[in-house]
Amino acid sequence: MRSFYITTPIYYVNDKPHIGHAYTSIAADVLARWHRLSGDDVWMLTGTDEHGQKVLRSAAARGLSPQAHCDELSVAFRELLAVVGVQNDDFIRTTEPRHSTVVQATLQHLFEQGDIYAADYEGWYSTAAERFWTEKDLVDGKCPDSGLPVEWVTEKNWFFRMSKYADQLRAWIDANPGFLAPESRKNEVLGALRKDIGDLCISRPKERMSWGIELPFDRDYVTYVWFDALLNYVTAIGYHPDPAKRGPDFARRWPASYHLVGKDILATHSIYWSTMLFALGLEPARCLYAHGWWMVEGRKMSKTLGNVVDPHLLVRAYGAEALRYFLMREIPFGGDGDFSHQAFLTRYNADLANDLGNLAHRSLSMTEKWLGAVVPALDASTPADLALEALAEQVATGFRAAIEAAQLGRALELLWELVRAANKYVDTEAPWALNRNGQTERLAGVLRRCLEVCRVAAVHLAPVCPEKSAELCRKLGLQGVVFADHGSLNGLRAGAPVLAGEPLFPRLLELPEEIASTLAAALAAEAAAPAPVKASKPAPSPKPSPSSPTMSENTSVDAVPAAPDAPAPGPALIEYDDFAKIALRTGDVLAAARHPKADRLLVLTIDLGEPEPRTIVAGLASTYAPEALVGQTVVVVANLKPIKLRGVMSHGMVLAVGGDAGVQALATASAKVGPGTVVR
Numbered sequence: 001m002r003s004f005y006i007t008t009p010i011y012y013v014n015d016k017p018h019i020g021h022a023y024t025s026i027a028a029d030v031l032a033r034w035h036r037l038s039g040d041d042v043w044m045l046t047g048t049d050e051h052g053q054k055v056l057r058s059a060a061a062r063g064l065s066p067q068a069h070c071d072e073l074s075v076a077f078r079e080l081l082a083v084v085g086v087q088n089d090d091f092i093r094t095t096e097p098r099h100s101t102v103v104q105a106t107l108q109h110l111f112e113q114g115d116i117y118a119a120d121y122e123g124w125y126s127t128a129a130e131r132f133w134t135e136k137d138l139v140d141g142k143c144p145d146s147g148l149p150v151e152w153v154t155e156k157n158w159f160f161r162m163s164k165y166a167d168q169l170r171a172w173i174d175a176n177p178g179f180l181a182p183e184s185r186k187n188e189v190l191g192a193l194r195k196d197i198g199d200l201c202i203s204r205p206k207e208r209m210s211w212g213i214e215l216p217f218d219r220d221y222v223t224y225v226w227f228d229a230l231l232n233y234v235t236a237i238g239y240h241p242d243p244a245k246r247g248p249d250f251a252r253r254w255p256a257s258y259h260l261v262g263k264d265i266l267a268t269h270s271i272y273w274s275t276m277l278f279a280l281g282l283e284p285a286r287c288l289y290a291h292g293w294w295m296v297e298g299r300k301m302s303k304t305l306g307n308v309v310d311p312h313l314l315v316r317a318y319g320a321e322a323l324r325y326f327l328m329r330e331i332p333f334g335g336d337g338d339f340s341h342q343a344f345l346t347r348y349n350a351d352l353a354n355d356l357g358n359l360a361h362r363s364l365s366m367t368e369k370w371l372g373a374v375v376p377a378l379d380a381s382t383p384a385d386l387a388l389e390a391l392a393e394q395v396a397t398g399f400r401a402a403i404e405a406a407q408l409g410r411a412l413e414l415l416w417e418l419v420r421a422a423n424k425y426v427d428t429e430a431p432w433a434l435n436r437n438g439q440t441e442r443l444a445g446v447l448r449r450c451l452e453v454c455r456v457a458a459v460h461l462a463p464v465c466p467e468k469s470a471e472l473c474r475k476l477g478l479q480g481v482v483f484a485d486h487g488s489l490n491g492l493r494a495g496a497p498v499l500a501g502e503p504l505f506p507r508l509l510e511l512p513e514e515i516a517s518t519l520a521a522a523l524a525a526e527a528a529a530p531a532p533v534k535a536s537k538p539a540p541s542p543k544p545s546p547s548s549p550t551m552s553e554n555t556s557v558d559a560v561p562a563a564p565d566a567p568a569p570g571p572a573l574i575e576y577d578d579f580a581k582i583a584l585r586t587g588d589v590l591a592a593a594r595h596p597k598a599d600r601l602l603v604l605t606i607d608l609g610e611p612e613p614r615t616i617v618a619g620l621a622s623t624y625a626p627e628a629l630v631g632q633t634v635v636v637v638a639n640l641k642p643i644k645l646r647g648v649m650s651h652g653m654v655l656a657v658g659g660d661a662g663v664q665a666l667a668t669a670s671a672k673v674g675p676g677t678v679v680r
């Protein structure tokens with residue numbers, strides 16, 4: 001049995017989980033399920049990263065001890081896995097003794113090996129921001145975050161000799177072309193490796209930040225959160241620096257087959273983690289795969305927009321299986337994408353309801369009606385049959401190659417080529433005509449092939465939509481998902497009972513109510529949010545002495561520049577050109593009514609000085625009675641793409657004042673102006 005060990009990043013418990021976390025976990029689950037079905041010895045690991053300043057701050061903000069805070073949030077991450085159908089084999093928390101004791105043993109080992117040394121670290125320290133800044137980051141000599149004075153601090157710290165292993169890493173990347181994926185992200189790492197990567201500061205003085213694993217050789221310090229977190233990939237499978245103390249599975253599982261990570265943390269994984277492994281005499285994982293970033297409705301995900309893609313809401317509204325399909329299919333794995341509900345509806349209806357749902361439903365219904373509801377016998381193949389058979393084999397081979405290279409979107413795209421070809425086959429072979437003309441043998445052969453394509457689709461879809469796949473297999477008279485004869489159009493048992501039943505994926509005519517109202521409220525709150533005041537930069541690296549080690553705060557990687565398009569951790573400044581793209585206009589509210597299908601929405605008729613007034617749906621019903629709005633002058637985003645909200649097309653957006661807590665007031669003009677006046 002081939003070992004297949006796959007990991008996700010361990011997620012920070014500084015906030016509740018969101019769609020980005022669900023995405024990586026689902027992708028890992030899909031690969032794990034594929035390999036499990038293929039008979040491999042699979043182990044999927046995920047978990048939570050619980051130390052460091054970010055988590056400490058979140059706990060303090062909630063008035064909880066860090067451990068109590070972590071205990072609570074870690075459960076939320078664990079629950080999310082069940083909600084989105086992830087079957088992980090293990091879940092590690094960095095506060096568990098099985099992790100922290102091995103981290104300490106590893107630190108001690110590296111210390112004794114001479115790979116950890118003490119040195120002075122100097123820089124501008126801001127007590128308010130609890131971090132170091134470089135000279136050029138300061139604004140008027142003060143902390144750019146708090147505006148408060150900074151002081152020059154010289155601090156003893158502990159450093160890992162990362163630079164010692166840089167050449168080994170360069171050679172590893174050269175010798176293992178599949179190590180960093182996708183290819184497009186490799187350059188980022190290679191670029192960083194062209195420079196001196198320095199050594200890595202792996203300690204934090206307890207007096208500054210005590211929420212971490214104590215250094216075994218210096219009790220005044222805790223371990224830097226990344227050094228602690230990265231080790232989870234080996235501590236969870238029984239690693240110990242002393243080979244005699246390793247768990248029974250370690251040798252079999254390591255090196256991992258995949259570390260799936262977001263592009264934001266490719267650098268930490270490729271440079272910090274690989275050099276740490278080299279120092280421990282271990283090989284890196286076979287593949288470090290960095291996937292892209294999800295935006296939401298065309299914007300960077302904010303707390304407010306996060307609500308419209310809250311995985312719990314999405315699962316309630318669409319079901320876990322459709323969500324998994326959309327996330328895996330909508331963007332190539334590795335690329336960036338946008339989660340738009342309209343795109344979700346389109347993809348769901350086109351692929352799941354129409355293409356696959358329709359093929360299954362009509363093939364099964366015709367078999368029920370005309371062929372006694374049992375799998376019919378094959379007849380002699382015609383050229384059209386042979387073409388379909390060849391395509392099925394080709395798709396199965398391509399699917400396997402794609403999924404085993406983590407090309408998840410590509411794999412599904414290929415599978416749908418077959419599903420669509422089968423729908424065409426139904427249209428051209430016209431089983432209804434065969435039935436009418438009494439050509440029963442041919443009718444049986446044609447429908448058998450259609451049912452066989454459904455089987456091939458169900459088998460391949462199993463890792464992505466496990467329940468729908470099993471349901472389809474049952475309808476086809478199989479006991480469950482039988483993962484054999486992948487591309488063969490002769491995998492069913494003639495005579496087995498079939499059942500059309502309810503459609504697998506019922507058509508979604510419009511956005512579900514809960515989605516529509518959450519979306520309208522979030523878009524209104526986004527529009528009302530105050531303009532960002534400053535760009536946040538990655539944490540700087542103060543000039544340390546001696547040599548050039550690296551100290552970074554929780555998430556940032558100073559040794560390596562983040563991907564140019566990596567999301568900034570806070571609000572980002574925009575160019576004037578970006579702002580100028582938004583057409584803001586005044587509008588007079590001519591009429592207002594409650595939305596017939598959504599409590600939180602109003603349907604407004606607004607005069608923008610155009611030939612026809614516009615219909616705009618707004619999430620204002622919790623604050624305003626419709627009558628109160630008639631006659632008001634409002635500010636409208638006039639060039640927003642129209643969107644259907646609970647069955648009503650909305651042609652723009654009304655700006656309102658108020659954040660996450662809801663709308664507090666309308667944005668309006670302080671003097672009487674005509675409709676359609678430009679606002680800027």
Ligand code: MSP
Nearest residue numbers: 009010011012020021024049229230261262293294
């Ligand atoms: N704790 C570190 C990782 C340590 S691994 C040893 C961390 N945690 S995190 O909570 O910030 O999660 C980061 C991961 O969540 C990303 O790498 C990515 O896998 C996923 N995502 C978070 N937001 C995302 C999007 N908007 N889009 C796609 N994935 C995203 O970094």
